[in-house]
Amino acid sequence: MAFALALGACGDSDTTPDTPLADTSPVDTANANEVLDDASAGEAHDVGADDAADTSAGDASDVGAGDASDVGAETDADTSDPAATARALTAEGEALFFRAMAGELTLRKTAIDKLAAGLALDPEQARGQLVYGMALLSAVAEDGDLFSALKAGPALEKAMQLAPEDRRIPGWLGTIKVGTARALNQPEALDEAIAFMIAATDAYPEFNSVSLAIALSHLPLDTIYPQMAIDRLMATADCAANLDVCKNTAKVPHNNEGALMLFGDVYARIGDAENARHFYTLALTSPDAATWKYATHAQAVLDDLDHRIDLYLDADPSNDPLFFAEGRVACVACHAP
Numbered sequence: 001m002a003f004a005l006a007l008g009a010c011g012d013s014d015t016t017p018d019t020p021l022a023d024t025s026p027v028d029t030a031n032a033n034e035v036l037d038d039a040s041a042g043e044a045h046d047v048g049a050d051d052a053a054d055t056s057a058g059d060a061s062d063v064g065a066g067d068a069s070d071v072g073a074e075t076d077a078d079t080s081d082p083a084a085t086a087r088a089l090t091a092e093g094e095a096l097f098f099r100a101m102a103g104e105l106t107l108r109k110t111a112i113d114k115l116a117a118g119l120a121l122d123p124e125q126a127r128g129q130l131v132y133g134m135a136l137l138s139a140v141a142e143d144g145d146l147f148s149a150l151k152a153g154p155a156l157e158k159a160m161q162l163a164p165e166d167r168r169i170p171g172w173l174g175t176i177k178v179g180t181a182r183a184l185n186q187p188e189a190l191d192e193a194i195a196f197m198i199a200a201t202d203a204y205p206e207f208n209s210v211s212l213a214i215a216l217s218h219l220p221l222d223t224i225y226p227q228m229a230i231d232r233l234m235a236t237a238d239c240a241a242n243l244d245v246c247k248n249t250a251k252v253p254h255n256n257e258g259a260l261m262l263f264g265d266v267y268a269r270i271g272d273a274e275n276a277r278h279f280y281t282l283a284l285t286s287p288d289a290a291t292w293k294y295a296t297h298a299q300a301v302l303d304d305l306d307h308r309i310d311l312y313l314d315a316d317p318s319n320d321p322l323f324f325a326e327g328r329v330a331c332v333a334c335h336a337p
């Protein structure tokens with residue numbers, strides 16, 4: 001993934017973080033709104049909104065897996081009404097994207113193309129811009145598609161303008177800003193991006209601390225950021241007890257497992273094998289781990305822990321392993337049933 005480029009060197013590694021969670025329950029920090037409703041496992045549904053294009057389950061047929069071709073083509077929308085056509089296209093794109101997130105990865109490209117086509121006709125669609133930005137982000141993360149990174153930022157910027165009340169968006173955008181500044185090695189832009197990321201997390205800690213951890217944990221060990229990633233995650237770790245959005249839900253069926261892997265990763269990053277092992281093990285033994293498709297990936301991370309820590313702590317940041325929530329299973333790890 002583009003943003004995984006490690007930065008800077010490491011300072012001393014013997015940080016001793018506070019002990020984590022008393023509560024070993026589902027810690028997933030990620031939470032947020034209800035919006036996700038649509039992402040229900042495996043089904044196609046019409047996420048979109050209020051509007052047109054009903055791509056509900058059965059009718060997603062025109063996108064049969066693999067046929068990534070018919071972008072922008074037919075929709076049932078009234079073609080005499082460009083706005084309706086635009087909404088229909090973005091709604092179809094959204095439905096396809098959530099199917100991709102549920103595991104039908106071959107649909108992602110068509111989803112992105114449909115969203116782009118709908119937004120080209122009407123860029124003022126808040127939901128469309130958000131989903132488009134996230135679909136691009138998933139392509140960056142899971143496919144290593146660097147070109148998508150260039151478009152994801154502007155889409156999320158636009159979504160944030162159109163939907164300022166959605167406090168998740170700045171968190172996602174922050175990861176892109178930090179990742180871009182690091183990849184391009186632009187210190188001033190990086191400072192600004194870090195400030196943006198922290199402000200986003202202050203505004204919505206329960207959700208955005210996950211994004212902050214992914215964005216900042218890879219910064220050099222002689223900065224405050226790897227420890228900040230831990231502190232911010234741990235500060236919201238008990239939200240699973242209180243907030244629906246912090247639990248496994250039909251929309252994000254393995255949120256806990258994915259979040260617990262991130263908890264493990266931020267500790268591995270600073271060389272704390274004990275806490276890392278603790279959280280990886282929690283992920284692997286959580287009740288829903290039994291049905292989790294990515295348990296073998298997670299087990300491999302745990303099995304390789306000592307080696308991973310060596311790589312994080314050595315003087316070469318370019319060999320730092322990606323976090324679990326950054327590579328091939330970056331999004332599906334939590335979102336797929």
Ligand code: HEC
Binds near residue numbers: 256
């Ligand atoms: C740690 C688990 C986790 C990971 C990893 C994760 N997500 Fe999510 N995601 C969530 C949770 C939790 C929500 C909020 C659900 C809600 O609002 O009810 C969410 C919300 C979303 C939404 C908004 C859904 C909506 O309907 O508003 C999108 C889009 C999304 N994620 C895409 C992604 C992408 C793309 C990636 C990978 C780059 C990713 N997620 C990685 C847990 C995760």
